[in-house]
Amino acid sequence: MELINFKELAEAEIMESLFAGFNRFQDVKKCWRKENGKWILKDIAFTEQWDSDEYSRLIKCLQNTIKTGGTIFAAFSNDMLVGFASVENEFFGSQKEYLELSCIHTSYEYRGMGIGKRLFSLICRKAKEMGAKKLYISAHSSQETQAFYKTMGCIEAVEYNDELVAREPCDCQLEYKLRI
DSSP, X not given: OOOOEXXXXXXXXXXXXXXXXXXXXXXXXXXXXXXXXXXXXXXXXXXXXXXXXXXXXXXXXXXXXXXXXXXXXXXXXXXXEEEEEEEOSOOBTTTTOEXXXXXXXXXXXXXXXXXXXHHHHHHHHHHHHTTOSEEEEEEXXXXXXXXXXXXXXXXXXXXXXXXHHHHOTTSEEEEEEOOO
């Protein structure tokens, strides 16, 4: 197995060339939907593959994450980005206990190698250091994505963030209680 290196990114490192070898391919066959208060796995098929416009938006979002006090961790194989995750620095919820896990992605060819789990762990540690009690995740509803979050111990969010729901109404709203 090849060596994967993890590090926190600085704003100056977040540029188009960072994502040159990153493959955000996902062949989705089934997605979770909440209907009449119950979660149902439905046949919803599509292919997700980011284009240059989506990478441009991502770069601006990630740069803003750092500018506003958030953190981004990245995974590299031979200096090529193979995964990344970000946590924002804006508390919310009735008890101001949530921080948002805004991104977590592993390049297609590197999935199933534990990279996402390690990135999740790094984000959890950082969010805890920042004073959060819970991570909030507005997560892709695909069967595979939800399986990852369930494996990590995430559950349906106790409190929904209305802004995040409005931005991605098909996402599953999750939370993860940070361990003390």
